[in-house]
Structure formats: structure tokens, C-alpha cells
Amino acid sequence: MNKVIAASAVVILFSQCNRKKEMTETETPEKVVAFDLSNIDSTVSPCENFYQYAVGNWMKNNPVPSTESRWSSFNILHKENQKKLESLILEANKKEDAHKGSDAQLIRDLYRSAMDSNLLEKKGITALKPLMEEISAVSSKEQLSSVIGKLKTIGVSTPVGLYVSRDDKNSEQYITTITQSGLTLPDRQYYISQEDKYKTIRTQYIEHINKMFELAGMVSRTSADKILAVETAIAKAQWDRTELREPEKNYNKMTLVQAQSKLRFVSLPAIIKELNMASFDTLIVGQPSYFEAMDKAVGALDLQSWKDYLLWKLIDGHAPWANKAFEDEHFKFFSTQLRGVKEKKPRLERVVEMIDGELGEPLGKLYVEKYFSAKSKEYMSQLIENLRSAYRVRIKNLTWMSAETKEKALKKLESFTYKIGYPDEWKDYTKLEVTPNDLLTNFMNITKYQMRFMLDRLDKPVDKKEWFMSPQTVNAYYNPNGNEVVFPAGILQPPFYHPDFDDAINYGGIGAVIGHEFTHGFDDKGSMSDWDGNLNNWWTDSDRKEFDALTGALAEQFDAYEPIAGMHVNGKMTLGENIADLGGLTLAYAALETKLAGKDVPEIDGFNWQQRFFLGWANIWKMTTTEEELRNRLNTDYHSPGEYRVLGPLVNLPQFHQAFGCTNQAMVKPDSSLIKIW
Ligand SMILES: [Zn+2]
The missing domain is CATH 3.40.390.10 (Collagenase (Catalytic Domain))
Structure with a gap:
């Protein structure tokens, strides 16, 4: 899942994809x-x-445990924390009378929708079908932008990253930023390098895409190569990570009209329209040369390649949780081949991590009360x-x-x-719709809800109490x-x-x-x-x-x-x-x-x-x-x-x-x- 980026600028202490006990009155002290x-x-x-x-x-x-790619103080503490979260989630699961929109109801039903494997097998990727059909129906490059906009609302990564955050030169205001995005492999290096290690990964990646398409019922032996070609074009257009750290270089304020004037195939207004944002005239273009080169690639590569690529991004973004076959294939490529993880964690542990990622604040509220x-x-x-x-x-x-x-x-x-x-103030989740019946729809609803928080900031005063971590x-x-x-x-x-x-x-x-x-x-x-x-x-x-x-x-x-x-x-x-x-x-x-x-x-x-x-x-x-x-x-x-x-x-x-x-x-x-x- 590609989670909504709330603030691009924050600098974290330690990157991970995601003690001993703190004493509470009722627990016996433990020697630490x-x-x-x-x-x-x-x-x-x-x-x-x-x-x-x-x-x-x-x-x-x-040594690194078979279910991990790295083992450290952070991982150990994370794991202990997950045990606490697990007990909070299992407690919520017992609350049959939790009222709709309460933290307990959201957690309980997300948990149920993820643990019921029979239901998951039955549903498969049904929830993605309408969007898949919409992508298949695209008949011109002009129509790609509105599909990109739709995919963005459910958090699918596309070549146009967009977020609303504080203006780097006027921190009392929010502003829209567009930024390079849309790769699936960890870095542009994985597409460009001619070293054997990366060539092997690219071969495995093509096999993985083919397998996922097959599972999605869309057998097409040629599209994976085309998808790799699209992503390689995106990778070549992108700036490297060192350049991304230069604040002035990545701050290019202009009008929407100016930004659009450099693009022939990608329509920023069409993307923005799907996001249903307050209207705005100016924005920050993170990497102007990227957008121009990416737009040229939209022109140069055929329409079918771009459609296949967007279909792939949709499937990759959600199918890993659809059912066991998808899950196993996703694990094999992303965890084993890319990161050296040998074994999947038990389902309950994965579900706890997923709920922690999806409903971090509602779960965090219960966490701090107890711990x-x-x-x-x-x-x-x-x-x-x-x-x-x-x-x-x-x-x-x-x-x-x-x-x-x-x-x-x-x-x-x-x-x-x-x-x-x-946080002193918690975000309001009471209007969020989560049911025990459909995990993928839950994912889409949660991301849409969180996207709204972010996009709706645009015409509001800056919220200085906001937290960017649970x-x-x-x-x-x-x-x-x-x-x-x-x-x-x-x-x-x-x-x-x-x-x-x-x-x-x-x-x-x-x-x-x-x-x-x-x-x-x-x-x-x-x-x-x-x-x-x-x-x-x-x-x-x-x-x-x-x-x-x-x-x-x-x-x-x-x-x-x-x-x-x-x-x-x-x-x-x-x-x-x-x-x-x-x-x-x-x-x-x-x-x-x-x-x-x-x-x-x-x-x-x-x-x-x-x-x-x-x-x-x-x-x-x-x-x-x-x-x-x-x-x-x-x-x-x-x-x-x-x-x-x-x-x-x-x-x-x-x-x-x-x-x-x-x-x-x-x-x-x-x-x-x-x-x-x-
Ligand atoms: Zn740091």
C-alpha cells in the first residue's frame, strides 16, 4: 500500500517499512x-x-530472523510494540456493541475483514474490477490523466505525485506540490544499472508482473516488458536522491497555467479535478525537468503500454492482500527476491502491522491510554x-x-x-466507513478518507498540532x-x-x-x-x-x-x-x-x-x-x-x-x- 504522505519535508530518525514493558499500575515491575x-x-x-x-x-x-530483512533495536522494540497492539486489537474484536465510527468498531471490522480467509478467497480482486475496466476502456492518451487522478484518490502510486503541505517559503500557509513518483522497484538505479545484480532483479520483476496478471485473469505475455519500459522511462526522467535533498532546487513555484504549458500529454487540471480540491492558481513543481521528460515519454510510448502500466500499479497497490495466491506471489518478489526475507510472518502478525499502518491514530489512542x-x-x-x-x-x-x-x-x-x-488533538475518524465484509474496499475507503484530510487543508489555516507519525x-x-x-x-x-x-x-x-x-x-x-x-x-x-x-x-x-x-x-x-x-x-x-x-x-x-x-x-x-x-x-x-x-x-x-x-x-x-x- 502506498500511504498518503502527510508532510514530505519531515526528517525521520530511522527508516523502516513501517523493551521491556513500560510499567502500568497493575503490572509487576520487570527488571530491565x-x-x-x-x-x-x-x-x-x-x-x-x-x-x-x-x-x-x-x-x-x-542473525536476521527468517521473517525479516533486518534485525535491530528498532525491530525488537517494534515487535514488542506489535504484541501490545495485538492485544488492543483482539480486545476491540470482542466489542460487539461498539458503535459505528468508534475506534473499536473501525479496528474490529478492519481486523475481521483481514482475518477471514474464506471471505478473501471468495472476493479476490472483485473490488478492483470497476477501476480495471475503466482503465481498459481508455481510448486516447488525453484520457489517461483523469484515470491517474482516480487512482490517486485510493493511494495508487502514479507518475504524478501530489500532496498539500506547508509552503516551504511561507510556513503559515498550505500549498499544493507535485513531485516525481510512480516507480515500483525501490530506486531508479534498479532500472538503469547494467550490473548483473540489477539485471537479475529486472528479469524477476518481469516474471512477477506476468504472474500477477495471470492471477488477475489477464494473460498477456508481452505487457510486462512494456510496463518495464514505461517505468524505465520514468526512472530515467527522475532526479536522484541527492538532488531531491536540495530544498531550493526542488522549490519551483509557478502558476498552474505555467506548469501545464510545459506539458503536452499529461493534464494537471484533469488530475486535480478528480481529487476534488479547493481551486488554486499556484503550486510548487518539485522537479520541472522530470515532468517534461515524463510527459515526452507519454507521447513516445504507445497507449497500450501506459494502460498496462496503470493497471499494474492498481493491482500491485491492492492485490497483495486479495487472497493467498496474490499474497504469496507478492511476498516472493518484494520480500524474498528484493530484500532477502525467507519466510512470511504468521497472518495475525501481518494483520496487526497492517492495521497499525492503516488506522495508526485510532489504534494509537488506545495504545497511549494503556501504555x-x-x-x-x-x-x-x-x-x-x-x-x-x-x-x-x-x-x-x-x-x-x-x-x-x-x-x-x-x-x-x-x-x-x-x-x-x-497528539493533543486526535483526527476525527467517526465518518469513516469500515466493514467486516470487504478488505480491499476498506483499504480504498481509508485512503480516500486520509487523502481528504490532506487535500482539504489547502484553504485552511495551518494546523500546528498535527502529528506526522502515530x-x-x-x-x-x-x-x-x-x-x-x-x-x-x-x-x-x-x-x-x-x-x-x-x-x-x-x-x-x-x-x-x-x-x-x-x-x-x-x-x-x-x-x-x-x-x-x-x-x-x-x-x-x-x-x-x-x-x-x-x-x-x-x-x-x-x-x-x-x-x-x-x-x-x-x-x-x-x-x-x-x-x-x-x-x-x-x-x-x-x-x-x-x-x-x-x-x-x-x-x-x-x-x-x-x-x-x-x-x-x-x-x-x-x-x-x-x-x-x-x-x-x-x-x-x-x-x-x-x-x-x-x-x-x-x-x-x-x-x-x-x-x-x-x-x-x-x-x-x-x-x-x-x-x-x-
Ligand atoms: Zn535523522
């Missing part, structure tokens, strides 16, 4: 271990490879303010930044706002348009945080996460927005030059990492995240130092607080990954692999070198090349 010593591989020196040292044994003992304590909120506010103080001091002391720019950086720092736990999500984000950092309840649990953990582990975990999110406001991209959340250059030219030199060196450092033979980390694509990790750790360490100043902090398990801080950081990034998934991530993920999220910042930190007495080993860069940004 802040850092498990059995994770350590003591045959490796912390100064040679701190990642291997700190969590090497954990990695040996935790979130106000105590975490207090500790977090305190921690956030401590980090802000640490950042304040560090900005004042920077040697590379002028007084003029410092003043503005401090202004931006002071105007950061934060959200913790869950409260149970194990993640965090920075939103540049609101200059805000957001920490859902889901991440405020071990190994990131626990009220009983020693400060060193909490600061190396959630503390560094907070610092990471703060630093996004000052990374290569975030630093281009000001205190009001508007793209606006508040830097002097010479300060910007200094900053670019420092961050350029960090990009080079990461470019050298080679997780798969012949495949490197993309230092430029991952730059924002790497700056945030380096800055976040620096800030959290400084805040901890202040907090513990003058205190006699006892060692725990033979480690002093300085050492435990860094063990805490390594602990949250421990992970194992299948090779297929690693390849996918190196192409698509704006975050570096876990190992380099640990090694990359630490080789630059004298605080780390001192903590472990490292002098001239692999974990120590020569003084002259240490990178200190914040």
Missing part, C-alpha cells in the same frame, strides 16, 4: 537491563572497532531542555562561525518547539516547516530510555536521539530554513563556506565506507543524517557532563559513565541485515548502516577517545582531520 554485557565481543579492542567491540557478540547471536505514562513526558521535557542548553553553549563557543550568524543560530535554537508522546511508532522526526522535534510514545522505551536506567545510558540513547533531531535544524538541509520554518538564507557567505567545508569532509569520510564489496555509502545522500548523528552525540555528551558535574558517579559493571554513554549509543544501532536489504538501503536510505552510525561519529570525538584510552588506533583520526561541526 540498561546495557547487557553479553553483547560485548571482548576479543576486539574498542579502539580498533567500537561497534564490533560493543555489540559484536549480539550480532553473532542475532504511556506521564512520567516519561516529564523526564523528556527536562532532557530536551538540557540538550537545548548544551547546544546554546556550543554555538556561542564555535570558532568557525561569525557573531552575526551565531545570533541567528541561537534565535533558531530558542524557537524550537517539541511534542512528546501523542504515537506507537518507534521513531522520531524533525519538521523544518514547524521548526519542531517530535518524539512519539513508541520510542520512549528501552533500549532508548527507561526511568530506571543510569543517566549515561539514557543520554547515550534517547538523549543522543534528541540531539540528533535538534541537529537536523542545522544540518546541510535544515540550516537553509529559519526560525519560522521558512527557506531563507540566514547565513553570511563566509560562514556558509566554512560550514560546507566541514560537512564536505564528513561526506568524504562516509563515501569511503564500503559495506558490500564494490558498493559504498553515499556520503552526500546520507550527509544530513551523519551530521545529525555527530552533532547529536556531541550535544548529549555535553549535556550529560553538565548534569553529572561535581558528582561522584559510581562505575557500573566495570564501566564509568563516559564509557557507558558510548556503549548506550552503540546499543541502539546494533543490527544485522540481509545482503539484499543492505543493497536496497545503500540505494534508498538517507541513513547510513548501523555500523557506520556508530563508527562514523566516534572516530571524530575526542570525548570517546579519552573514555576508552584510544590513541593512534583505527577509531582515532589524526587531530588535523577531526571533524567538529557543532
Whole structure:
């Protein structure tokens, strides 16, 4: 399913397709271990490879489970969270008297429609038939646009991405943005690269499309090649992910008339008409050259190819949940061949994840009532303010930044706002229609409903209370348009945080996460927005030059990492995240130092607080990954692999070198090349 993107600009902590228990009054306290010593591989020196040292044994003992493509602290916590959600869903399922439109009714009936396998076999893809017929009936290229518009209302990915979000240059208003979209494989590289690995995937992809069409009762041996040709044309027109990170380049405000004047075959007004939006004159075109090249491809390739492609996008978007045959075929290609997952999760687990994805807020409401304590909120506010103080001091002391720019950086720092736990106001789902009788129709109704939320913003004042993640999500984000950092309840649990953990582990975990999110406001991209959340250059030219030199060196450092033979980390694509990790750790360490100043902090398990801080950081990034998934991530993920999220910042930190007495080993860069940004 392609979920509605509510805000394109937010920067998340960790990308995933989607603890121990927080105590509630009725549960018996459970002993939680802040850092498990059995994770350590003591045959490796912390100064040679701190990642291997700190969590090497954990990695040996935790190969990727057969139902996963990656296994990490995030996955473990996610899985534990899913168990809680499962119990909430099963409870809702017992509520026969839940009234229509209530959270319990929506969850109960979505659950029932997904668990009844006899019903699913009987229904198959019946719900998609009307749209399939409509696509088949298209008789000219002019008619393609309105079909694209219809497919968008139910969340099907098409070559024209469209969303309504805050205007990057006027954060007090919403505006429509159109953006490149419409690929099925993870990245344009998968269509373009001539390396054998990608050629094999393309062959498997063609087989997969053919098989899915066969299951849908449309045997056509030639269309899969044509579909690949359409997607390859789209891929060639698209910008790469590094270019997509350049805010000014992706901000091309123009009138709808101007945008349309560059296009011959694609009709933006026809697409917009289907979306039933408030009328507007101006919009942002994300990637102008993409739209022109994609439009040319509509002209160059025959109508049947485009119809087959749209049919395919519809089937791919929904059929995986239709019945077992579709499900198995989808799993084989997308999970096994593309990501190295060997085995499907049990149905109940998949259904819980699906409900979490579809009805995140209604489910989240039940989640926080039962599992979130106000105590975490207090500790977090305190921690956030401590980090802000640490950042304040560090900005004042920077040697590379002028007084003029410092003043503005401090202004931006002071105007950061934060959200913790869950939204103050919940979205209204009471008018949503979900029944136990038809899963695919439920999907379409849910997406239409959420699309309405998003599109109807256009002529409304900006809703600053809105959340872009559900409260149970194990993640965090920075939103540049609101200059805000957001920490859902889901991440405020071990190994990131626990009220009983020693400060060193909490600061190396959630503390560094907070610092990471703060630093996004000052990374290569975030630093281009000001205190009001508007793209606006508040830097002097010479300060910007200094900053670019420092961050350029960090990009080079990461470019050298080679997780798969012949495949490197993309230092430029991952730059924002790497700056945030380096800055976040620096800030959290400084805040901890202040907090513990003058205190006699006892060692725990033979480690002093300085050492435990860094063990805490390594602990949250421990992970194992299948090779297929690693390849996918190196192409698509704006975050570096876990190992380099640990090694990359630490080789630059004298605080780390001192903590472990490292002098001239692999974990120590020569003084002259240490990178200190914040
Ligand atoms: Zn981040």
C-alpha cells in the first residue's frame, strides 16, 4: 500500500517499512537491563572497532530472523510494540456493541475483514474490477490523466505525485506540490544499472508482473516488458536522491497555467479535478525537468503500454492482500527476491502491522491510554531542555562561525518547539466507513478518507498540532516547516530510555536521539530554513563556506565506507543524517557532563559513565541485515548502516577517545582531520 504522505519535508530518525514493558499500575515491575554485557565481543579492542567491540557478540547471536530483512533495536522494540497492539486489537474484536465510527468498531471490522480467509478467497480482486475496466476502456492518451487522478484518490502510486503541505517559503500557509513518483522497484538505479545484480532483479520483476496478471485473469505475455519500459522511462526522467535533498532546487513555484504549458500529454487540471480540491492558481513543481521528460515519454510510448502500466500499479497497490495466491506471489518478489526475507510472518502478525499502518491514530489512542505514562513526558521535557542548553553553549563557543550568524543560530535554537508522546488533538475518524465484509474496499475507503484530510487543508489555516507519525511508532522526526522535534510514545522505551536506567545510558540513547533531531535544524538541509520554518538564507557567505567545508569532509569520510564489496555509502545522500548523528552525540555528551558535574558517579559493571554513554549509543544501532536489504538501503536510505552510525561519529570525538584510552588506533583520526561541526 502506498500511504498518503502527510508532510514530505519531515526528517525521520530511522527508516523502516513501517523493551521491556513500560510499567502500568497493575503490572509487576520487570527488571530491565540498561546495557547487557553479553553483547560485548571482548576479543576486539574498542579502539580498533567500537561497534564490533560493543555489540559484536549480539550480532553473532542475532542473525536476521527468517521473517525479516533486518534485525535491530528498532525491530525488537517494534515487535514488542506489535504484541501490545495485538492485544488492543483482539480486545476491540470482542466489542460487539461498539458503535459505528468508534475506534473499536473501525479496528474490529478492519481486523475481521483481514482475518477471514474464506471471505478473501471468495472476493479476490472483485473490488478492483470497476477501476480495471475503466482503465481498459481508455481510448486516447488525453484520457489517461483523469484515470491517474482516480487512482490517486485510493493511494495508487502514479507518475504524478501530489500532496498539500506547508509552503516551504511561507510556513503559515498550505500549498499544493507535485513531485516525481510512480516507480515500483525501490530506486531508479534498479532500472538503469547494467550490473548483473540489477539485471537479475529486472528479469524477476518481469516474471512477477506476468504472474500477477495471470492471477488477475489477464494473460498477456508481452505487457510486462512494456510496463518495464514505461517505468524505465520514468526512472530515467527522475532526479536522484541527492538532488531531491536540495530544498531550493526542488522549490519551483509557478502558476498552474505555467506548469501545464510545459506539458503536452499529461493534464494537471484533469488530475486535480478528480481529487476534488479547493481551486488554486499556484503550486510548487518539485522537479520541472522530470515532468517534461515524463510527459515526452507519454507521447513516445504507445497507449497500450501506459494502460498496462496503470493497471499494474492498481493491482500491485491492492492485490497483495486479495487472497493467498496474490499474497504469496507478492511476498516472493518484494520480500524474498528484493530484500532477502525467507519466510512470511504468521497472518495475525501481518494483520496487526497492517492495521497499525492503516488506522495508526485510532489504534494509537488506545495504545497511549494503556501504555504511556506521564512520567516519561516529564523526564523528556527536562532532557530536551538540557540538550537545548548544551547546544546554546556550543554555538556561542564555535570558532568557525561569525557573531552575526551565531545570533541567528541561537534565535533558531530558542524557537524550537517539541511534542512528546501523542497528539493533543486526535483526527476525527467517526465518518469513516469500515466493514467486516470487504478488505480491499476498506483499504480504498481509508485512503480516500486520509487523502481528504490532506487535500482539504489547502484553504485552511495551518494546523500546528498535527502529528506526522502515530504515537506507537518507534521513531522520531524533525519538521523544518514547524521548526519542531517530535518524539512519539513508541520510542520512549528501552533500549532508548527507561526511568530506571543510569543517566549515561539514557543520554547515550534517547538523549543522543534528541540531539540528533535538534541537529537536523542545522544540518546541510535544515540550516537553509529559519526560525519560522521558512527557506531563507540566514547565513553570511563566509560562514556558509566554512560550514560546507566541514560537512564536505564528513561526506568524504562516509563515501569511503564500503559495506558490500564494490558498493559504498553515499556520503552526500546520507550527509544530513551523519551530521545529525555527530552533532547529536556531541550535544548529549555535553549535556550529560553538565548534569553529572561535581558528582561522584559510581562505575557500573566495570564501566564509568563516559564509557557507558558510548556503549548506550552503540546499543541502539546494533543490527544485522540481509545482503539484499543492505543493497536496497545503500540505494534508498538517507541513513547510513548501523555500523557506520556508530563508527562514523566516534572516530571524530575526542570525548570517546579519552573514555576508552584510544590513541593512534583505527577509531582515532589524526587531530588535523577531526571533524567538529557543532
Ligand atoms: Zn535523522
